[in-house]
Amino acid sequence: MSKVFLDEKYIPDRWYNILADLPMPMDPPISPFTGKPVTFDEMKALFPPQLIEQEMSTQRWIDIPEKVMEVMRLWRPTPLIRAERFEKALGVKSKIYFKYEGTSPAGSHKPNTAVAQAYYNKINGINRLTTETGAGQWGSALSVACKMLEMQCRVFMVKVSFNQKPYRKSFMRMFDAEVIPSPSEFTNAGREILKQNPESNGSLGLAISEAVEEAAGRDDTNYALGSVLNHVVLHQTVIGLETKKQFELINDYPDKIFASCGGGSNFGGIAIPFIKDKLEGKDVEAIAVEPASCPTLTKGRFAYDYGDVAKLTPIMKMYTLGHDFEPPAIHAGGLRYHGESPIVSHLYHEGIIDAQNVHQSDIFKYGIMFAQTEGIVPAPESAHAIAAAAMEAENNMEEGKEKSILFCLSGHGFFDMSAYDAYFDGKLEDYEYPEEAIRKSLENLPNV
Amino acid sequence: MSKVFLDEKYIPDRWYNILADLPMPMDPPISPFTGKPVTFDEMKALFPPQLIEQEMSTQRWIDIPEKVMEVMRLWRPTPLIRAERFEKALGVKSKIYFKYEGTSPAGSHKPNTAVAQAYYNKINGINRLTTETGAGQWGSALSVACKMLEMQCRVFMVKVSFNQKPYRKSFMRMFDAEVIPSPSEFTNAGREILKQNPESNGSLGLAISEAVEEAAGRDDTNYALGSVLNHVVLHQTVIGLETKKQFELINDYPDKIFASCGGGSNFGGIAIPFIKDKLEGKDVEAIAVEPASCPTLTKGRFAYDYGDVAKLTPIMKMYTLGHDFEPPAIHAGGLRYHGESPIVSHLYHEGIIDAQNVHQSDIFKYGIMFAQTEGIVPAPESAHAIAAAAMEAENNMEEGKEKSILFCLSGHGFFDMSAYDAYFDGKLEDYEYPEEAIRKSLENLPNV
Incomplete structure (x- = not known):
């Protein structure tokens, strides 16, 4: 028996949170604006409350919603x-x-989190997400998740990948996502880089900046991150x-x-x-x-x-x-x-x-x-x-x-x-x- | 239960041959050279004996070899x-x-036959196959099958697809197949078309001609067809x-x-x-x-x-x-x-x-x-x-x-x-x- 298939009943219905079991506590994230640990309220510009709770939670098992x-x-x-x-x-x-x-x-594995992130935004009345993508795996995953949950999605794609991987772009388009080469004229971060170098190929760090800036500046839009x-x-x-x-x-x-x-x-x-x-x-x-x-x-x-x-x-x-x-x-x-x-x-x-x-x-x-x-x-x-x-x-x-x-x-x-x-x-x-x-x-x- | 997985023990170990159960017999294939029904011997230039037998057999169930x-x-x-x-x-x-x-x-479904065809050639001492491919599905399948059975493979790929679908070519290359744009200079059929029109984009019918011609002309090489x-x-x-x-x-x-x-x-x-x-x-x-x-x-x-x-x-x-x-x-x-x-x-x-x-x-x-x-x-x-x-x-x-x-x-x-x-x-x-x-x-x- 070389392949081990599981019955659907064995799909986990709870996520395991290792923060409950760490021998030593982790250091908290710090706000780039206040220099102090990031507060729940500060994160609300980007994320829905359930995801912020999960980000900080030390509860060992967290139930996966039925829709996810x-x-x-x-x-x-x-x-x-x-x-x-x-x-x-x-x-x-x-x-x-x-x-x-x-x-x-x-x-790839990315849809496992894309669907959950889209879902928690959706139940909080947020119907639009922004994100970045490098090679395209994460942008593809979030595009699929948004389509499955009937939401809109804008993906800032590192320009060098946008040009080199046209079929990743086609894939996201198939799921009705909007794919923007980064750096773009849509954000201050993008415009700043383009002013310095109109030929910039972009980078993942910059695409993140663009997606975060847009989500922070729009009430109808949140941000979703594919890792970290x-x-x-x-x-x-x-x-x-x-x-x-x-x-x-x-x-x-x-x-x-x-x-x-x-x-x-x-x-x-x-x-x-x-x-x-x-x-x-x-x-x-x-x-x-x-x-x-x-x-x-x-x-x-x-x-x-x-x-x-x-x-x-x-x-x-x-x-x-x-x-x-x-x-x-x-x-x-x-x-x-x-x-x-x-x-x-x-x-x-x-x-x-x-x-x-x-x-x-x-x-x-x-x-x-x-x-x-x-x-x-x-x-x-x-x-x-x-x-x-x-x-x-x-x-x-x-x-x-x-x-x-x-x-x-x-x-x-x-x-x-x-x-x-x-x-x-x-x-x-x-x-x-x-x-x-x-x-x-x-x-x-x-x-x- | 929306997905029905089967245990490996249910992979069929016999093929079903409907020629055993047809109410009316089928008309035989005719040789383009003699105008008479194709004989077993005539097919031996292209195919190994087991495949010719299967082509003509009216036996209801045919065992699938363990290696396949x-x-x-x-x-x-x-x-x-x-x-x-x-x-x-x-x-x-x-x-x-x-x-x-x-x-x-x-x-795609194509490897189901590609592996069987490669296998029967292999046990008859043939270690090289030629074939044609249009969009690339069949060429990919035969490339995989040949690699799995440690054989060589040459694929004549319709030129318009060769140029429009570079990643199909890359895929075949990954499995060590040789991919030739058709029409090519390797065959009479190809040279004839190129003489008439050096810019010819090729066609599936022509790529078949090239693959068949090469297989018929070389003792170490047979032909494999993906359908029909x-x-x-x-x-x-x-x-x-x-x-x-x-x-x-x-x-x-x-x-x-x-x-x-x-x-x-x-x-x-x-x-x-x-x-x-x-x-x-x-x-x-x-x-x-x-x-x-x-x-x-x-x-x-x-x-x-x-x-x-x-x-x-x-x-x-x-x-x-x-x-x-x-x-x-x-x-x-x-x-x-x-x-x-x-x-x-x-x-x-x-x-x-x-x-x-x-x-x-x-x-x-x-x-x-x-x-x-x-x-x-x-x-x-x-x-x-x-x-x-x-x-x-x-x-x-x-x-x-x-x-x-x-x-x-x-x-x-x-x-x-x-x-x-x-x-x-x-x-x-x-x-x-x-x-x-x-x-x-x-x-x-x-x-x-």
Whole structure:
């Protein structure tokens, strides 16, 4: 039995909130305007009350509304699959399992939170959301969620992606979203950058600034973020909760869990329900996998930093490479955010989870081997986890060990074929971000 | 319960061959060289013996080799899904179910036969296959199958698609296939066309000629076809066999079955196992759905015709629009082949199945409504069936009837976003092929 399907009755009806079980409390987010911890009222310009409560809550289990369950049933439960043909190609004896989130409407794990965020806005009378998107995964997810809940959606898409990935734009258009290349003339943040450089290609940090500025300035509009924040990580725990049930059914349990890590919601989503077990004494390791060219956890600093370029978001205690950080153009694998989920950062700082970075030659090598054996073209983001899981299995083999390895295949790569073309054409090089440059971009951290 | 998953033990281990149960025998294929029924030996230049046997067999059940089962387990069984949100958006009371074949590695039903064909070649010592592809679905499927069975694959891709759909090419490249724009300099057929018109965009009929010519001329290479032939339709019956089991589990049975129909393997695959029931007296209707701009069954003639432009394939008794027929450029929905599976043609001629054609405005209208409610972007080909099923449900509603409607969602549309863009940009028009033009293209039928 290589595929483990779950009955719909096993879709989790509660999210697991690890803030209830942390051995040490987390530092609060700080307002960029007052320099003090952000208040509930200050967050109301961007988010509906239930999401702000979830952001701050230490309640262990939070019920998932029935309407959110109804939409999630379109694609959940997602399968847990044993990658037997991949194991054979690697020549390893460890078992490699993957949880596949690419069966969702947007092709990734992102709709798990997009639907919940849209829902809480909707019941508060907000019928319009703004957001940013880089490669397009999150913009696609929010577009789908808004359409399913009959809301409007405006997506600020980093201009270089807008031009390079026309089919992501087409996808969002299919779900009636409005897609705006960023920097745009719609916001002060955008106009400011365009004045300095009319040819600017944009960045994720800037697109966030544009989306936040618009949401803050309009009563009918709120903002939605696809990763980083506590409530986003919370919503993604359905992934790990389902996976635990699936392992129960096959009488196995993972020794090591790998997940790619940009903002942290994918990693948190699959790993955190297992970390609950670890905190209760269970022997399991969770490893966040990031690009060598954007090594936030492995080479960044644990410090307060801004979430965006225009310094409009709360200042968060997290691993960061500095809010001005931009990975080099040669980097094709996504996961480009300068910061990291405060929850994931905290877990790493406390030594509860581990992290590693991988080079893109390995990402594409193992990603293609996975596609050729398992028949699923992975998103380059997800291929970070594939590479790390494969190398772990190879190491086990050398050491004569047989382990159970789990990774999250967070999405498919059907909209990322140009990155694979670049790899086949020999246009990608490995790039390790120089320590000196990181030190430099960390000089601009806020004084908190 | 809106999704019906099957345990892996229910993947069919035998194909159902309707030639065993036909009330009237089919007319044999004729050799274009001798003018007599094609012999086993004549087919050996292109196909391995087991496939030729299957092409001619009247044995009711044919065992599926374990190696083929092993690869199919990567994506089979596929889900049967009740489209409840789509029903609600349509405002109908009939139940609409769909069998979703888009979860396969190539994103369509095509790998069901690609793997079987590759396997039978492999065990006969053939390690290289050629084929043609139009939109890219079949070329993708054969590329995957060849890689899974460690064989080489050369795909002649209609040049206009080669240029318009770069990511289909990237996909095939990912599975180590060689993709050649057709017409090419590799074959007499290709060189002949290029001499007449160096700017030729190619056609499916010509790409078939190129692939057949190369396979016929090389001992190490065979040919594989993605639709039309009896053995291809046979391999696709796993779709309908699984679907019947799934209906059993939910104690329902479809009144009407819709499937889009180009060469006929998708329609035959889902419908034929139900037609077995119909021949035994069960009340079920199967309707082949084709484009109004390529109306093979609904406006073509039941006659012997060539399968390709260069007249290299056997002459088959089928519904045809004439082997020179080409749908207009304005047509964006695929299903462009001039002919039709002889089995499907025979069933239609005998009045056992029905057919209808649909306009592309309806295809895209209902296809988008389906995506927005069910969260799956359909291939435009598959959207033909969606449109027909939706219109049936609407008609039932008007007539006060509640039926069980089934359609086959043969593939996803992630590689077809440009067709949706054309629709949104208002570039698509409805086009009904003029009767006079069809009469004209039917003047060149062979004398058999």
